[in-house]
Amino acid sequence: MRPLRLMFEGFGSYREVTDVHLSDVDFFVLTGPTGAGKSTVIDALCFALYGTVPRWGKKDAIRNALAPSVNEGRVCLVFEAAGGRYAAVRLLRRSAQGTVQTKEARLDRLDDAVAPDAELTTILEAVAESVAEGDKVTGAVGELLGIGYEQFTQCVVLPQGRFAEFLHAKPGDRQDLLIQLLAYAVYENAGQRARERAKVATGKLEMAQKRLGELGTVTDDVVAAASRKVRELADLESTVEEAVDRMAELRTKWTEANTVALRVRDQDRALGELRQPGDVVDLAARLTLADEEIARRAEERVAAEKVEAEAEATRTGLPDPAALQRWRAAHTRSATLTGRLERLETDATAAESAEDTAAAGFAAAERALADAETTSAEADRAHRAVALAADLAEGEPCPVCRQQVTDLPHHEVPADVDTARDAVRTAKAQVSARRRAHAEASKATASARAELTAAHRQAQDLAAELRDAPPPAEVDEALTRREAADAALERARAAVRSARRAEEDATRRRTALVEEERAAWSALRASRDQFVALGVPPVEGTDLAAGWQGLLDWARTQRAELSGRVTELERAEDELRTEGSAVRSALTETLDAHGIVLPRDGKPDVLLAAHQAEARRDLDDLVARRSRSAALAEEVERFREEEQVARMLGNLLKSNGFEAWLCAEALDSLVTEASEILLQLSGGQYELVRAERNELVVLDHNDAGTRRPVNTLSGGETFQASLALALALSHQVVGLSGGKRDLNSMFLDEGFGTLDEATLDTVAATLERLAQETDRMVGIVTHVPALAERVPVQFAVTRDGASSRLRRVEV
Structure with a gap:
């Protein structure tokens, strides 16, 4: 991670917009009096990335972010990392209750075609991709840089009061930091994946063994027996086909005989059921009575019509009743x-x-x-x-x-x-x-x-x-005569209507009898027509009763002839049925000998075809099972080998094994380089050594090489040892992580004023060499003029009553 541009406003003690250009800087210093706001610049850089600052105490504390009496502030960092250019922006706001909250946060990948010294608005508008927003920004920054907030504040930004954390850390905590910082977690992940693959391989092995046990062993004798069964069933095809054809022939003949027998029996039954309708005998008498009634009703109607005409004539000669009524009223x-x-x-x-x-x-x-x-x-x-x-x-x-x-x-x-x-x-x-x-x-x-x-x-x-x-x-008087005439006419008309209805009723009854007679003739002809095939004589004459009697006499004669024929047909049916049963019984025995049970209504050819198909499926299944059994045996061996290899690799890469060895080797390399730096800083007095349990101790050459715990060093000596470790770690992080970590920036905020002039000169020379010989940005915070004068780029920090201000000073 290399900063290019840092802008903040309303942050800490900076009320006004402060824009720090770092794209052309490799080594710079923030200098100014105590309390001017030097450390706040480094705080702004850390806050832009992770949303908090080590000096504020709690990891998620932001209450000190806003400048006093400022309700809104913002921090923006443009930086390069992982081969791209990015911008981390955070907006702060103070609520009505005085609570400070992060109202906006985002991480964007920028178009690196825009010059880093262009207007900041232009740089931020050139967004190529939105990486994260809101609460997800801190996690996205950690994923992009490869380290989290804790590691960043121990390897990149070394804030006041926490400069010696790596030196004094417990061996386990120091190992966790190295694992995260040097990307050694990849080996733990590889070991974990290997152990998971071992579990998966074990499951596959057990499943393959179970399937192999369920499949069983298929021998060549079993396959040969299945093949013989297929051939034997194939040999049965001709025998079954002959029997089926013979049964079909007998069934056809029996069906024909049965059809004829049924027809003859139906004819005999129909002749026996033939009956003359009961009302045929008196139908002629009823017709005669109906004709007599019609004649009588006609005479009654004529007489009533005559009376009606006389009453009509009587009323016609009388005055109009309406005129008579008008005269009476007048x-x-x-x-x-x-x-x-x-x-x-x-x-x-x-x-x-x-x-x-x-x-x-x-x-x-x-x-x-x-x-x-x-x-x-x-x-x-x-x-x-x-x-x-x-x-x-x-x-x-x-x-x-x-x-x-x-x-x-x-x-x-x-x-x-x-x-x-x-x-x-x-x-x-x-x-x-x-x-x-x-x-x-x-x-x-x-x-x-x-x-x-x-x-x-x-x-x-x-x-x-x-x-x-x-x-x-x-x-x-005239009205009385007219009313009497009207009443007489109405009575005559009613009598005529009654006579006419009686005549019509008689006519309808006569018509119904005619229809009944016609239906009786139709029934006679229909009864006769059903026996045309037997040679029934035609119906002749007009006497309905005689016609029925002739048909009944013929039916009795015909039934006597049909009785003998029915007996012959039933005997032929029985003979055909017996022969068909014998053929089916023989075929049933033949199929039963081959293990095929023929149901009562089953079809032999269809049943044989089904058993043949089943036998062929069994044979194919046995052949396939024999092949799958061999394949499963191979799988078992392959899964067993895979499980053993994965388990061995997982055990080798456990964190208490391979990772511990890697961390020990990395710590040895760091301690070796840090010792060289510490010898220079301490004038040859101190040298760092890794003890047996990865604890760090110092060799005091002024005391005959006595080993001392690092917590016995004085404040200035602790600063020298911590700085030596930090410089060594910053220098070796790329090589030790296999190129996975490129933390090419380092910011030191610690009390250089505790160093004597010679040590200060050595520290300055070491930092100059670090900035010149590597592609690394080094920034320090100090108020020591002797150190600040040796840094090529200075940022002078001042503070008046309202706000802190920053000004770049070229040396």
Whole structure:
């Protein structure tokens, strides 16, 4: 893995966009004061790949990823790995509750035709393939690089506080790291697959042995016996065919004899069942009676029709009943109207008299009102002041002096004035009452006169309608005669209908007897026709009973002749049946001798063919079983050999064997190179050695080569030993993994300030040589100026109150 471009914004202490170009860098340093944000750059690289940072403690912790008071941040790393260019992008967001979450993560394979120093947006848009998204990105990165987060933070990124983990690791943990880092798991996988193949081969071996046991042993004698059986059954074919042909011939003859015998028996039975219908004898008598009844019913119909004609003639001379009914109704209305006219004349006279009385009363009331008003006027003139005061009102002008009235004068009203005025009011009320009474009387008179006029008009209309009508008594008499004539005609017509129905019923009964006679003749001919083959004589004459008697006499004679023939035919049937049974019995014995059981209704040729086919199948099966048995025996040997080889390989490649040996060899190689580096760094004092249980110890040459555990080293000595191991591991990872791991980057974030000047110079020279002699990127984090000055590319990190900033400085 080699970084080309690292961009982050809102990450850690970096609030602003920070874009780090590394495509042209092999050896660089991040320098600046303590707390400026140097380690955060390496954190961003690690976070882009694995979604977390070692310095944050827990493996999945991301709460420290966002810069303070920043709600959103992003990290993007463009890098080369496994022969391709990739981009790992992660987007962070702070929720309303203050929780930091990864809202977006993706890993894309990019088109490497775009220059690495182009605009970052252009690089990221050139996506050739989407590799993973979301939670799957971390796993996809581990699969792409060949190492997980734990191995990455021990071999590629060496963060503060974890620089000596590989040095102090337990032998088992160190072996697990080497297995993962150097791709030695392939041998464990190979061993596991070998052991699985051994299990599969064992299962196949057991199955083949089981099948071989179930198949059994097929000898040549068994095959020869099966072959003889096939030949013997083939030799039976001619014998079975002859017997089958003979049985078929006998069956044909028996069928013919049986057919004739059945026909003769059926004829004999039919002759015996021949019977004359019971109603044939009296059919002629019933026909004669039917003819007599038809004649009688015809005479009754003619007589009824004559009575009907006479009643029709009687009614024809009478007046129309509708006109008679109209005249009767008109006479009734005329009598009623005459009485009504008399009553209306009386009512009109009384109404006129009442109107005259009301008119006289109305005139007298008007005269009394005029007299009362005259008397009242005279009283007013006699007492005008009282009258004038009655019309005065406060605030209004006086009609006499035109002065405004302030106080109303009070005059006692004389008694005669009040009396006169009361008389006027009484007279006016009488006039109104008399006027209403006169109006009502006039209205009643007009109504009575109108009703009387209408009644006179109706009387005139009835008189015109009855101008040509006979008197009422004659009308009633004529209606009575017409009703009697109508009733007589209806009775005559009913009698005619009844006579006609009786005649029709008699005719239908005569027709039914004719049909019955025709059916009887048809039955006679049908009974005779079924014996045409026996020479039955034809039916002649018109006497139905004689025809039936002739047929019955012939049938009795014919049955006597058929009895002897039936006996002869049945004897021939029995002889053919016996011969056929003998042929079948002989064939049954022949088949039984060859183990073939012939069922009662079985077909010998079909049964023989089935046994022949079965015998041939048995023979083919035995031959095939003999061949499969030999093949299974070969399979058993092959599976046994495969199982033994796979089991042996699986045992050799177990993790406590081959892998342990590989790891020991790799650790020896690492320790050898690390010792050379440590000798240089320690001025020849210390050398690393692998103990018997893969534990690491140091040889102290200043103490006569004393072996010391690595945990007894001081802080600076531990840093030297850890750096030596890290440099050796980074240098040898490609060779030791057989080319499966190409971790051509290394980032060191540790306290170089603990080193003395000579050791620091040695460390700087070693790192320079590592970057120059190998295609490897080396990045270090330090605030030691003496070390930073020797690095060709520097990234100066500063921090103000708001954000950290990074600036590239060329030396």
